[in-house]
Each structure stands twice: as structure tokens, then as C-alpha cells.
Amino acid sequence: MALKIRLTKVGSVHQPLYRVVVAEARSRRDGAAVENLGTYTPRTKGNPIKINLERIDYWLSKGATPTDTMHAMIKKARRSAAAAS
Numbered sequence: 001m002a003l004k005i006r007l008t009k010v011g012s013v014h015q016p017l018y019r020v021v022v023a024e025a026r027s028r029r030d031g032a033a034v035e036n037l038g039t040y041t042p043r044t045k046g047n048p049i050k051i052n053l054e055r056i057d058y059w060l061s062k063g064a065t066p067t068d069t070m071h072a073m074i075k076k077a078r079r080s081a082a083a084a085s
Contacts, residue, residue, distance in 0.1 A: 003064035007040060017041050020051050022059050049077050
């Protein structure tokens with residue numbers, strides 16, 4: 001069972017909203033997720049990424065691989081968390 005950390009779309013047509021989820025690699029984009037880790041709202045000002053970095057680290061240690069987009073978002077979230085601390 002290969003797991004991926006990826007985005008799933010839950011918003012409407014002109015109001016995009018994405019959930020950051022851990023899901024099986026072969027499941028559909030909007031299919032069942034193992035766990036929800038946060039949200040991404042691209043139309044908001046400021047920080048559109050809200051993710052639980054502790055759970056991200058847990059799933060990465062268990063062998064889940066992030067998609068290219070999520071890898072970039074995780075790096076950005078870590079930078080903003082370090083700057084806030």
C-alpha cells in the first residue's frame with residue numbers, strides 16, 4: 001500500500017478549496033483519504049496554507065511520499081513556521 005500526501009479538491013467552480021490528505025497512490029483524486037492534514041485556499045491573502053507539520057512528519061517517517069506540489073508547499077509552510085517562531 002503506497003501512500004501519497006496530496007491535494008484533493010472540495011471547493012466549487014470559482015471558489016477553489018483544497019484539502020491536504022494522505023491517500024493511497026492508486027485512489028482517485030477526490031476519493032477516500034486515510035487522514036486529512038490541513039487545507040489550502042489559494043484565493044486568500046497572507047498565508048493560504050494551513051497544515052499540521054507534526055502529522056506530515058509522521059506520515060513521511062512511515063514512507064508516504066508527497067507530490068511535487070505538496071513538497072513545495074511543505075517547504076513553504078516550514079519556512080513560514082520557522083519565521084513565526
